[in-house]
Amino acid sequence: MILLEVGALSKSFRGLTAVANATFEVRAGEIVALIGPNGAGKTTCFNMIAGVFAPDSGTILFQGSPIQNLRPDQVCAAGIGRTFQIVKPFAGLSVLDNVIVGALNKERSVSSARVFSRSILKKLNLDEKAGLPASSLTLPDRKRLEVARALATRPKLLLLDEVMAGLRPTECDEMVGVFRGLNRAEGLTILLIEHVMRAVMALAREIVVLHHGEIIGRGAPAAVVRESAVLECYLGEETVV
Amino acid sequence: MNRPVLLSVLVLFLLILPWFSGPYVLSVATLILYYAYTGQAWNVMMGFAGQLSLGHSLYVGVGAYVAGGIFYHWGIGPWAGIWAAILLCTLLGLLIGFLAFRFGISGVYFALLTIAFAEFTRIGFDHIEPLGGPAGLFLKVAQRDSIDLLNFRGPPAMYYYAMLFLAVLALVFCKFLITSKAGYYWQAIRENEEAAQALGINSFRWKMLAIAISSGMTAIAGVFFAFYYNNLFPEQIFNISRSIEIILGPIIGGVGTLFGPILGAAVLTLLSDGITEGLAALGWDAPGIKQVFYGVVLLAVVMFLPNGIWPALAKRMGIAR
Numbered sequence: 001m002i003l004l005e006v007g008a009l010s011k012s013f014r015g016l017t018a019v020a021n022a023t024f025e026v027r028a029g030e031i032v033a034l035i036g037p038n039g040a041g042k043t044t045c046f047n048m049i050a051g052v053f054a055p056d057s058g059t060i061l062f063q064g065s066p067i068q069n070l071r072p073d074q075v076c077a078a079g080i081g082r083t084f085q086i087v088k089p090f091a092g093l094s095v096l097d098n099v100i101v102g103a104l105n106k107e108r109s110v111s112s113a114r115v116f117s118r119s120i121l122k123k124l125n126l127d128e129k130a131g132l133p134a135s136s137l138t139l140p141d142r143k144r145l146e147v148a149r150a151l152a153t154r155p156k157l158l159l160l161d162e163v164m165a166g167l168r169p170t171e172c173d174e175m176v177g178v179f180r181g182l183n184r185a186e187g188l189t190i191l192l193i194e195h196v197m198r199a200v201m202a203l204a205r206e207i208v209v210l211h212h213g214e215i216i217g218r219g220a221p222a223a224v225v226r227e228s229a230v231l232e233c234y235l236g237e238e239t240v241v
Numbered sequence: 242m243n244r245p246v247l248l249s250v251l252v253l254f255l256l257i258l259p260w261f262s263g264p265y266v267l268s269v270a271t272l273i274l275y276y277a278y279t280g281q282a283w284n285v286m287m288g289f290a291g292q293l294s295l296g297h298s299l300y301v302g303v304g305a306y307v308a309g310g311i312f313y314h315w316g317i318g319p320w321a322g323i324w325a326a327i328l329l330c331t332l333l334g335l336l337i338g339f340l341a342f343r344f345g346i347s348g349v350y351f352a353l354l355t356i357a358f359a360e361f362t363r364i365g366f367d368h369i370e371p372l373g374g375p376a377g378l379f380l381k382v383a384q385r386d387s388i389d390l391l392n393f394r395g396p397p398a399m400y401y402y403a404m405l406f407l408a409v410l411a412l413v414f415c416k417f418l419i420t421s422k423a424g425y426y427w428q429a430i431r432e433n434e435e436a437a438q439a440l441g442i443n444s445f446r447w448k449m450l451a452i453a454i455s456s457g458m459t460a461i462a463g464v465f466f467a468f469y470y471n472n473l474f475p476e477q478i479f480n481i482s483r484s485i486e487i488i489l490g491p492i493i494g495g496v497g498t499l500f501g502p503i504l505g506a507a508v509l510t511l512l513s514d515g516i517t518e519g520l521a522a523l524g525w526d527a528p529g530i531k532q533v534f535y536g537v538v539l540l541a542v543v544m545f546l547p548n549g550i551w552p553a554l555a556k557r558m559g560i561a562r
Contacts, residue, residue, distance in 0.1 A: 050439060076441035084439070090432035092497075101429040104422050105441035153441055 002061075003028040003157055003189050004049070004080075009058035010213075011044055018044040020213040022058070026157065031183055031190045033200045033221075036210035037234050042193045043085055045210070046159055049191075050082045051075035062157070076105060081155030083146035085162045085193070089134035096121065096130040098145055102152030117152055124148045124178060139166050144175075151182070158182075160192040164199045176202045201225075209234065255405055259398040267397050271469070273510045274404040275462065280490035280502030281411040282458035287488070288497035289419060290451035291431025293348070296337075296355030298483035299362050300330040300456045304463025305473050309380055310372050312468075318392040319464050326460040333358070334456025338449045347434075356481060363479030377474040380467065393468045400469050407461065408503070416499055418454070427451055431497075459487075493542050495549025504551045512538055 004026040011019045019041040026032045034042050048055045051072040060068040067075055076082075081102075090098050099120055103113035121127040124144045129137065134145060143163050150158060160179075164172050176199050182188040194200045200207065200221065207224040209217035217230045224230055259267055279297065286292045307329055308322030337358055341351045367375045388395035393403075418424050426447045429437035434444050467473060477483070494505025516534045520526065546553050 052435075071443070072435075072438040073441050073443045076439060082439050084436065088433045088436035090429050090436065092432050093428055097425065097428070101425050101437070101442075102440045104425055110420065110422060110425065149436075149440060 001028045002026070003030075003063060004191065005059075005061040006045070006049070007059040007061070009045065009048060009060065010056050011041075011048060011053070012056060017213050019048070019055075019210075022210070022213070022215055024208045024215060024218065026189060026191050028156075028189055029183070029187050030205050031179070031192070031203050032206045032208060033204035034191065034193045034208050034210060035195070035197075035200060035234065040210040041213040042210055043161060044213075046082065046161055046193060049075070050080065050159060076153055076155075079154075079156035080159060081150035081153045081157070082159040083143075083150050083161055083163055085165075087139070087142040087146050089137070089142055089145055091133070091135035093134055094130065095126060095132055095134055095137065095145060098134050099148050099152045102149040105153040113152075117148075120148050120152050123151075123181075125174070140168075140171050143167065147175075147178075155188070157189045157191065160190060160194070162193055162195060164194055164196040167196075169198065172196060172199055173202075175199070179203055197225075252409065259401055264397055267401050269510060269514055271397070271401045271404050273507050274401070274408040275465065276486065276490045276506035276510060277408045277503040278404065278411050279459060279462045279487045280494070280506055281408070281415050282455050282462065283487050284491045284496065284498075284502050285415065285418065285458070286451050286455040288491060288501075289415075289424060289431065290427035290448055292448060292451060293352040294355040294452075294455070295352045295481070295484050295488070296357075296359035297455075297459050297487045298479050298481065299333065299355070299359035300459035301463040301466060301483060301487075302359075302362065302366070302473075302475070302478040303333060304330050304460030305467035305478055306366065306372055306378065306463075307460075308464040309378055309467035309473055312392070313378060313380060314371070316392075319468055320391070320393075323461060323464045326464050327457045330460035330463070331453050331457040334452040335449060338452035342445050342448045356484075359479050359481065359484060363475050366475035366479065373473070375475060377472055380471040382471055400465075404465060407465065411458065412499060412503065414458075419499065423447065423450060428497075489539070491549075493539065493549060495551035498549065498551050498555075500555070501549050501551040504554070505549065508550060 002025045006022060006024050009019055009022045022045060034045065036042055047053055048068065049060055051067070051070045051074065055068055058068070059066055062078055062080060067078060070078065090101065096114070096117055099117035100110065100113045103117045104110070107113035107116055118127065118130065121130050124147060126141065126144050126148060129141065134142070137145060143166065147160070147163055164175060167175060179190060180203065183190060192203070204221050206219065207221050208215055209224060209230050211233045216233065217224050217227045258270055262270070279301065283294060283297050286294050304326035307326040308319045311317050311322040311325060312319065337354060341347070341354050346354060366372065372378050386396065388399055426437065426442050429440065429442060430444050430447060438444055466478070489509055490505035491502040492505065493509060494503065495501025513535060516531050520531060542550065
């Protein structure tokens with residue numbers, strides 16, 4: 001079953017084309033990676049899916065219904081959770097309260113949201129920091145908090161915008177393990193933007209490569225990283241993966 | 242000492258205060274409770290939801306004029322007028338909120354909008370002749386020796402107890418709000434609106450709720466004001482300095498905290514009256530010297546306790562804020 005279907009999506013900012021005619025889909029239960037050089041239009045793509053801005057043209061179908069004209073809160077309510085590339089914690093609130101805000105999307109009461117939030121913090125190894133103010137967290141922990149908050153909304157599709165950036169290799173592997181677990185155990189579908197190829201190769205079933213707003217490659221990871229166009233524009237000739 | 246014990250002692254003290262205090266102390270205590278209440282109402286918008294209003298005198302004024310006008314013209318006491326006041330002020334708040342939040346006006350621009358509404362309402366009321374215009378509206382002076390609850394007329398202690406009831410009610414209500422779903426959503430919007438929206442929060446709707454509650458609460462303070470002071474002048478009641486007085490308490494006490502507005506109101510009112518008394522005792526009466534002292538103390542608090550007095554105090558006493 002196709003969960004997310006992006007059709008001929010285009011967006012330009014003051015004449016500068018950010019995304020041009022992008023078409024791809026994400027099947028339920030899959031992990032798909034969106035890769036490409038800086039400025040390729042990956043985050044713009046994400047922002048259109050998440051409802052931050054409407055596309056100039058094209059359609060976005062989620063579970064068969066169009067979502068390209070919904071507001072961010074409506075997209076979240078429909079079942080799409082997201083993280084921000086530049087983390088946006090609620091700095092003045094505790095780590096637990098940050099996650100509770102997300103959990104209240106589906107939970108009826110604050111107390112049930114608290115219980116659910118604690119279980120999510122545990123999954124992301126943040127449970128010992130639950131009482132700390134979010135402003136005191138280190139960058140890797142803030143990235144984890146972004147993920148915890150998005151997961152707390154109980155999404156069917158999770159959009160991850162560079163959550164591995166700035167993590168040490170061991171932390172990165174740990175995070176990969178978390179996402180694999182969620183994908184396997186709960187059938188969570190994930191669409192991720194990522195530069196850390198170590199994580200991309202370990203997670204993704206399919207890779208979509210964007211360059212200058214256009215899709216220049218698609219397919220299984222092992223095949224995509226050998227395509228000459230992808231090597232040329234993004235990975236470089238001497239790729240190690 | 243933990244918080245429930247501390248609170249019970251404080252409430253008990255406030256309950257028996259009129260038995261042993263004179264009219265002056267009672268009027269100061271009433272004023273403290275009044276600012277504690279209005280500060281609490283303002284705090285819902287700024288402290289909880291992060292929306293800066295510099296025009297809360299609008300709701301005090303409209304609330305006072307609505308209930309006062311109904312009493313003046315038809316002799317109907319505040320128990321009817323209060324509902325009209327709450328309704329009208331809530332609608333006004335929603336109108337301002339709609340104009341601002343629908344069109345993405347926030348921060349200082351939102352604050353300017355709230356000032357603008359208070360200002361042109363002030364000018365507007367100068368031209369409403371049935372309500373006295375610039376010459377003011379005077380309610381029939383209270384019978385100080387008998388209690389007439391129906392018309393809210395009585396001795397100072399009655400007003401004191403009414404304000405105490407309101408201040409306690411506001412504290413309990415705000416405690417309920419901040420620990421509810423609304424409280425979490427407001428704080429999320431205050432901290433980062435974009436992230437809040439990404440978590441499924443319709444920020445427009447929740448900001449509208451905050452301004453509706455805050456303006457409705459402030460209207461009640463206006464009704465009290467009308468029946469306590471018995472005279473209303475547009476120039477005074479809608480003045481921006483009235484709005485500033487409302488917000489100073491929570492700022493000094495601690496924005497976004499439950500006890501900050503109460504503590505701030507007490508500190509500021511006692512300070513203001515204390516300076517007046519102290520200067521009189523010393524025989525200094527240079528013009529503006531009171532304001533200088535007042536300003537210096539405010540400056541010191543803002544410099545050394547930028548989050549307000551209450552968070553620092555609560556930390557020192559080892560109780561959660």
